[in-house]
Amino acid sequence: MxxxxxxxxxxxxxxxxxxxxxxxxxxxxxxxxxxxxxxxxxxxxxxxxxxxxxxxxxxxxxxxxxxxxxxxxxxxxxxxxxxxxxxxxxxxxxxxxxxxxxxxxxxxxxxxxxxxxxxxxxxxxxxxxxxxxxxxxxxxxxxxxxxxxxxxxxxxxxxxxxxxxxxxxxxxxxxxxxxxxxxxxxxxxxxxxxxxxxxxxxxxxxxxxxxxxxxxxxxxxxxxxxxxxxxxxxxxxxxxxxxxxxxxxxxxxxxxxxxxxxxxxxxxxxxxxxxxxRAEWPARLQRLRTGPLVRAAPADIWLDGGHNPAAGAALAEALARLPARPLHLVCGMLNTKDATGYMRPLAPLVEQLHAVSIPGEANTLSAAQTVAAARAAGMRAAEASSVDVAVERIAVTAPEARILICGSLYLAGHVLRSNG
Missing domain, CATH: 3.40.1190.10 (Mur-like, catalytic domain)
Structure with a gap:
């Protein structure tokens, strides 16, 4: 509205x-x-x-x-x-x-x-x-x-x-x-x-x-x-x-x-x-516990808005401390960011990256460009038409996975709005 x-x-x-x-x-x-x-x-x-x-x-x-x-x-x-x-x-x-x-x-x-x-x-x-x-x-x-x-x-x-x-x-x-x-x-x-x-x-x-x-x-x-x-x-x-x-x-x-x-x-x-x-700060390694995305996938789903190499390194360190599960990324980034630099510290932890464009953002990287950045960082990567499609795909092919939606605060905002 x-x-x-x-x-x-x-x-x-x-x-x-x-x-x-x-x-x-x-x-x-x-x-x-x-x-x-x-x-x-x-x-x-x-x-x-x-x-x-x-x-x-x-x-x-x-x-x-x-x-x-x-x-x-x-x-x-x-x-x-x-x-x-x-x-x-x-x-x-x-x-x-x-x-x-x-x-x-x-x-x-x-x-x-x-x-x-x-x-x-x-x-x-x-x-x-x-x-x-x-x-x-x-x-x-x-x-x-x-x-x-x-x-x-x-x-x-x-x-x-x-x-x-x-x-x-x-x-x-x-x-x-x-x-x-x-x-x-x-x-x-x-x-x-x-x-x-x-x-x-x-x-x-x-x-x-x-x-x-x-x-x-x-x-x-x-x-x-x-x-x-x-x-x-x-x-x-x-x-x-x-x-x-x-x-x-x-x-x-x-x-x-x-x-x-x-x-x-x-x-x-x-x-x-x-x-x-008491501090609260959404989209900083936030676990999603309700909403359509969670209902669609039995895996645990996390959200993070970090978008530069230092944020990627901090995120990798935090993820490494969580209980071990196969990790899949759903990632969308802006074309003003060092996408490969962000992804490189995450690469050793990731089974596959699923690349999306950020809805409504003129400066988004295309899914194909994000795939290229991920491969340059040493990750397996594939395109997805949306976050929902990527999550559903992971839920079918890797039901025990941990899913991290990441790469941009703008993508995080889209997820929080659409996931209720």
Whole structure:
């Protein structure tokens, strides 16, 4: 069913010929027209990085809410509905409020060019400025320095692990990408730094030194590890023994460490256990337990939206820890991603990849192109006309298989919508 917000969002897509155009001028102009709502936000925690920033935000939010405080949260992209991007004081934004805010921003912007992400970010900021909460959590959309969210004066910043992704927009080397991520650093504002390649860390440290921004760096100022089925976090104030994060995968231990370090820095360590046990973040190695896909196949079915080589490596490590079963992938990816690089760490675990195109996505790889990328990564691969067809095929030919639907958040969103 088409809603009022859907109609407005469709109109906003036409305001700029480019989907991605990284400058801040248009955002500053619209926010000024809206009387600078970015200056009236509850204290901001601003999170950048290539992998893990969304999971880290989810854990920080769970921790703050577990400590009895309320949070606005802005994330992207959405999976099933746009409303997922904007959480106002703990609740997803309502349809009427979203439509009204989008129309207000559309009217204020007029016919001036602005990208879809920029104007919807302004709508989120406007929503947050008008509703009371204790904290505002902002996830960077792309990069950091010129991202539409980088218009705030935060209380704390977080830089999750930086790796190669979006090279066409952020640069073709790790130091260049790290420089873009480090663009969220602000003078005197502390930053939690997750595990980093040395080349990325050097850039972050250089930028922080110029801004006199204190860094709390993984492996230097704080440490985190899984020990005997528990999460152990330690910094200069002491050791914390916590449950393992609810989010599945060894990579979530590092994300949990960033969340706990952030809570410590904010004086909210009492929320650390809730950060582990209450966080929810769909399509991150999520097991599907209901819906038509599950009814069609006796195998266990999982969903993951990771899409770059680092995500592929983290996913492979997490899958290797699950009880052994033959693994079949149903994979669709965008043509802006390093598909073979994503698949290569998964190849030793996979019986066969079933390639699909992503419905409704202009930039999808064709199934044939995904097959070629999989074969280059060392996998057996075949085309399928849809996710449903692929799952049904696996259910017949490999009924004891584990099925992982993967390769893109856009594919994950399609699955969540169609699977109910």
């Amino acid at each position: 088409t809603t009022g917000s859907d109609v407005v969002l469709d109109r906003l897509m036409s305001l700029h010929p480019k989907v991605i155009d990284l400058v801040l001028d248009r955002v500053h102009r619209l926010l000024a027209t809206l009387d600078h709502p970015e200056t009236r936000l509850p204290p901001v925690i601003h999170i950048a990085g290539t992998n893990g920033k969304g999971s880290t935000l989810a854990m920080i939010r769970a921790g703050l809410e577990g400590a009895g405080e309320t949070c606005h949260a802005y994330t992207s992209p959405h999976l099933a509905r746009f409303h997922e991007r904007i959480r106002v004081a703990g609740s997803l934004i309502g349809e009427a409020d979203l439509t009204r805010l989008l129309e207000e921003c559309e009217t204020a912007n007029g016919a001036d060019p602005i990208t879809y992400f920029e104007i919807t970010t302004c709508a989120a900021i406007l929503a947050f400025a008008r509703a009371p909460a204790d904290w505002t959590l902002l996830e960077v959309g792309l990069g950091g320095r010129l991202d539409a969210t980088n218009v705030v004066n935060p209380r704390l910043t977080v830089i999750a692990p930086v790796s190669m992704d979006h090279e066409a927009f952020l640069g073709d080397t790790l130091p260049r990408i790290a420089a873009e991520k480090a663009g969220i650093l602000k003078p005197g504002v502390p930053c939690i730094v997750g595990p980093q390649d040395e080349a990325a860390l050097e850039v972050i440290e250089y930028r922080a030194a110029r801004l006199n921004a204190p860094l709390l760096i993984h492996g230097q100022h704080w440490h985190v590890a899984e020990e005997d089925g528990r999460l152990v976090f330690q910094d200069e104030t002491g050791l914390m023994d916590l449950p393992l994060p609810r989010l599945i995968g060894a990579h979530q231990v590092a994300n949990a460490g960033m969340a706990v370090a952030a809570l410590r820095a904010l004086g909210r360590a009492r929320g650390a256990e809730a950060a582990m046990t």
